[in-house]
Amino acid sequence: xxxxxxxxxxxxxxxxxxxxxxxxxxxxxxxxxxxxxxxxxxxxxxxxxxxxxxxxxxxxxxxxxxxxxxxxxxxxxxxxxxxxxxxxxxxxxxxxxxxxxxxxxxxxxxxxxxxxxxxxxxxxxxxxxxxxxxxxxxxxxxxxxxxxxx
Amino acid sequence: xxxxxxxxxxxxxxxxxxxxxxxxxxxxxxxxxxxxxxxxxxxxxxxxxxxxxxxxxxxxxxxxxxxxxxxxxxxxxxxxxxxxxxxxxxxxxxxxxxxxxxxxxxxxxxxxxxxxxxxxxxxxxxxxxxxxxxxxxxxxxxxxxxxxxxxxxxxxxxxxxxxxxxxxxxxxxxxxxxxxxxxxxxxxxxxxxxxxxxxxxxxxxxxxxxxxxxxxxxxx
Numbered sequence: 001x002x003x004x005x006x007x008x009x010x011x012x013x014x015x016x017x018x019x020x021x022x023x024x025x026x027x028x029x030x031x032x033x034x035x036x037x038x039x040x041x042x043x044x045x046x047x048x049x050x051x052x053x054x055x056x057x058x059x060x061x062x063x064x065x066x067x068x069x070x071x072x073x074x075x076x077x078x079x080x081x082x083x084x085x086x087x088x089x090x091x092x093x094x095x096x097x098x099x100x101x102x103x104x105x106x107x108x109x110x111x112x113x114x115x116x117x118x119x120x121x122x123x124x125x126x127x128x129x130x131x132x133x134x135x136x137x138x139x140x141x142x143x144x145x146x147x148x149x150x
Numbered sequence: 151x152x153x154x155x156x157x158x159x160x161x162x163x164x165x166x167x168x169x170x171x172x173x174x175x176x177x178x179x180x181x182x183x184x185x186x187x188x189x190x191x192x193x194x195x196x197x198x199x200x201x202x203x204x205x206x207x208x209x210x211x212x213x214x215x216x217x218x219x220x221x222x223x224x225x226x227x228x229x230x231x232x233x234x235x236x237x238x239x240x241x242x243x244x245x246x247x248x249x250x251x252x253x254x255x256x257x258x259x260x261x262x263x264x265x266x267x268x269x270x271x272x273x274x275x276x277x278x279x280x281x282x283x284x285x286x287x288x289x290x291x292x293x294x295x296x297x298x299x300x301x302x303x304x305x306x307x308x309x310x311x312x313x314x315x316x317x318x319x320x321x322x323x324x325x326x327x328x329x330x331x332x333x334x335x336x337x338x339x340x341x342x343x344x345x346x347x348x349x350x351x352x353x354x355x356x357x358x359x360x361x362x363x364x365x366x367x368x369x370x
Contacts, residue, residue: 018266019299022259027296027308030318030330078266095340124346131318131330131346 004103008087012049012101012113013067013141018078021140028082028137033130035118045104046114052083054103054111064141072109079143088136089115097129248292255294256286263299278304281321285352289369304328311367317359319368322348327355331364 006012020029037044050071055063064081086101093099099117106112115133118126260279267274282297282305295307306320306328314335320328326348333343343362349355359365 017270019263019270019272019301022296022298024259025294025296025308025310027298029298029300029306031300031306076269078269091339095342096344127328127330128332128344128346131316131332132344135316135332 002103002105006051006053006086006101006103006113008085008090010086011052011083011138012086012089012115013052013064013081013083014047014049014137015071015073015075015143016080016082016140018076018080021080021082023080023140026137026140028134030127030130030134032082033115033133034122034126035115035120036122037120043106045102046116046118049084049101049113049115050081050109051103051111051113054113065145067111068143068145070109070111075143077142077144081141081143082137083139083141084133084136085138088138089133092132092136093117093129096125096132099129099133245292249290252292252294253286253290256283256297259294259297260305263297263305267299267303272299272301273303274299275303275305275323277323278321281305281325282307285319285321288352291369293370295368309368309370311364311370315364315367317364317367319355326350327352329355329358331359331362333362333364 014032016028016032020032021027033047035047050067052060052063052067055066058066064083067081068075089101090099097117099115101113101115104112104114118129122130264274291309293309295309297305297307300306300320304320304322306318308316308318310316311334314332316330316332318330322328328348330346331344336342345358345362349358356365359368
């Protein structure tokens, strides 16, 4: 349900543009985890992510694939999904910012969730928290799959 | 091809010459004489590594391409300045090789990112690129940092240390450097050193990194 806290053992997927990721050094731009609300998006509550375990009863890779199909984003072959554990996100940011990971579905994208707790205008604390969260990326998945593997 | 040579003169001086460095070993008789010599050299050269014999008989000075932070302490006591210079030259050769490889890797990464920026419609800042290159030329790291391009078009580089330290620097068009510094990982996450802000000049940033013990993460 909207606003439900996602449990610590679950995972979320963050869409990462190719410019935000250095796959060789596994570096993810901290800007990927800074909340930048659009002025007209009144129901934007945090950094957009997809809840992987929303697709319960599927193996993890299938869950990622179901997210690919339902995320509603125009995916480029060079983009990635960064996978993060919710408990690690909370623990990493806690010394500087009280962030949470909550279910935030909208029509057509039921798995949509958000990392909340960031100020609308990023300050030094927000940048530090974002850097700490960027360190929690456990896996990088391709945003698209070659046709043969679909 | 890199080369190095060391020759001893009849007055006991040792002259050291390489493609990327030169130096000398000089006989000194008193500690005061050694101090004066070191002081004079320190004023005139950067990144000096000094070593001297156990009885202060020799004082050897190199002006190396490796930054001082990697060779701390700057002073080394050696029994045999010729042997020390040979061993030091080996280190220099390895470091130069690694620095050159890291530089090539940076060039390759920047080319990749330029293409990615064009695809994503992010405006590439040549000022930021030149600022990053200038920074890397100064510190000559032996490992390339992680480099990404935030939507501002200002390049961001991240260095990581062996104990989980992470230093992220953003090279702004204005000449300022945005930074987020994370110290070594600690059992209590709240105790981990962290700092974020914008340094108006590179010297300010370098002083900050040195003060909190993270300069070695960037220069390694």
